[in-house]
Amino acid sequence: MLSGKPVYNRLHLQQFRTSTNMEAVTDKGIILMNLGSPESTEVPDVKRYLMEFLMDKKVIDYPYLLRLLLVGGIIVPRRSPQSAEAYKRIWWPEGSPLVVLTKQLQAAVQDELQDIPVTIAMRYGNPSPQAAYDELLAKNPRLKEVILLPLYPHYAMSSYETAVDYAKAIHKRKKYKFKLTTIPPYYGNEDYIQAQAACMQPYLEQDYDHVLFSYHGVPERHIRKGDITKTHCLKVDDCCHVASPAHEFCYRHQVFHTSERVAAALNLPKEKWGISFQSRLGKEQWLLPYTASRLTELPAEGKKKLLVVCPAFVSDCLETLEEIGMEGKHSFLESGGESFTMIPCMNLHPMWVQAIGKWCRQLIQP
Ligand SMILES: C=CC1=C(C)c2cc3[nH]c(cc4nc(cc5[nH]c(cc1n2)c(C)c5CCC(=O)O)C(CCC(=O)O)=C4C)c(C)c3C=C
Numbered sequence: 001m002l003s004g005k006p007v008y009n010r011l012h013l014q015q016f017r018t019s020t021n022m023e024a025v026t027d028k029g030i031i032l033m034n035l036g037s038p039e040s041t042e043v044p045d046v047k048r049y050l051m052e053f054l055m056d057k058k059v060i061d062y063p064y065l066l067r068l069l070l071v072g073g074i075i076v077p078r079r080s081p082q083s084a085e086a087y088k089r090i091w092w093p094e095g096s097p098l099v100v101l102t103k104q105l106q107a108a109v110q111d112e113l114q115d116i117p118v119t120i121a122m123r124y125g126n127p128s129p130q131a132a133y134d135e136l137l138a139k140n141p142r143l144k145e146v147i148l149l150p151l152y153p154h155y156a157m158s159s160y161e162t163a164v165d166y167a168k169a170i171h172k173r174k175k176y177k178f179k180l181t182t183i184p185p186y187y188g189n190e191d192y193i194q195a196q197a198a199c200m201q202p203y204l205e206q207d208y209d210h211v212l213f214s215y216h217g218v219p220e221r222h223i224r225k226g227d228i229t230k231t232h233c234l235k236v237d238d239c240c241h242v243a244s245p246a247h248e249f250c251y252r253h254q255v256f257h258t259s260e261r262v263a264a265a266l267n268l269p270k271e272k273w274g275i276s277f278q279s280r281l282g283k284e285q286w287l288l289p290y291t292a293s294r295l296t297e298l299p300a301e302g303k304k305k306l307l308v309v310c311p312a313f314v315s316d317c318l319e320t321l322e323e324i325g326m327e328g329k330h331s332f333l334e335s336g337g338e339s340f341t342m343i344p345c346m347n348l349h350p351m352w353v354q355a356i357g358k359w360c361r362q363l364i365q366p
């Protein structure tokens with residue numbers, strides 16, 4: 001200090017900028033939101049979970065009294081003991097795979113984002129979005145913005161939409177002061193496509209005849225209901241490949257798009273892969289073809305060595321580990337299949353963790 005004035009050299013300026021940026025960054029928080037699981041594999045816990053899940057009017061979209069009668073009187077009493085047994089087959093010592101893997105993903109993303117607090121929320125069960133908001137506020141009472149990442153790559157009324165609407169409704173009802181910003185469906189985002197392809201790549205080294213992309217199904221009626229044009233989905237020939245504003249909310253279009261992009265990234269020839277839809281519930285027509293049917297048909301078509309991947313789920317769960325990995329494998333091998341390999345979900349794949357980190361950083365430091 002020659003003249004009594006402080007000398008702000010480049011290093012000082014750099015530090016000053018960094019500390020101002022850090023303040024701006026740390027008044028943000030991230031929530032990774034998934035579906036949720038029962039608290040335990042005991043029938044009463046599974047019952048409570050299924051009641052909350054299936055009484056959601058965006059999942060079973062019948063008028064309230066009919067829904068209550070159907071869900072509370074028939075589906076849940078019948079299904080709970082079977083579901084509890086299915087959960088028992090896949091349950092881990094630490095809890096439900098979906099919840100454990102979501103917590104592990106949170107820790108990995110936290111490592112990636114360092115000073116920005118990251119937490120999780122579930123649509124059904126715990127932790128609720130309110131608990132997640134309160135956790136972020138406890139870490140920083142001056143919280144200005146929360147970024148919500150639904151752990152669903154595709155838009156469906158019964159998955160992405162209900163999760164986001166629920167988180168928004170709580171944000172509004174409890175009059176939280178921070179802004180809530182939602183990450184849109186990323187089914188066609190290059191980082192998601194590349195991460196999904198990288199996750200599959202090692203499995204393509206083995207001898208296989210066919211890759212089946214199996215997606216959670218939804219009733220066809222939901223696809224028509226979500227059509228903002230009311231004239232396109234399941235009405236126009238090959239609707240999902242004909243340009244339309246309806247695609248923004250069309251689960252079927254979005255899963256086709258993901259599969260085509262991932263197959264292209266992996267150089268999979270057209271005849272080496274296919275799409276099907278799993279987990280049908282009830283008597284309505286769901287998206288076709290059903291995975292359960294394809295698994296019994298494929299061996300007779302000469303596709304005896306099968307790889308199955310489930311890109312609608314980013315974390316392994318009951319539907320991948322039990323329905324596909326156990327039940328599906330059994331029916332494929334019983335039908336003449338020779339080998340069946342379930343490709344795990346992206347879970348903690350470094351490219352997936354980096355993709356989330358990148359999207360969050362882009363929103364935080366525009
Ligand atoms: C892509 C995401 C999902 C969509 C779309 C979806 C629609 C949907 N699901 C049901 C009914 C059930 N799903 C169940 C489990 C389940 N579903 C998803 C995701 C989507 N569901 C996940 C990740 C899971 C696994 C949860 C876990 O704890 O691991 C179940 C419960 C299990 C069972 O009893 O089979 C039901 C029931 C409907 C009716 C629906 C669309 C209308």
Ligand SMILES: [Fe+2]
Pocket residue numbers: 216279
């Ligand atoms: Fe489901």
Ligand SMILES: [Fe+2]
Pocket residue numbers: 232233234239240246247250252253
């Ligand atoms: Fe469509």
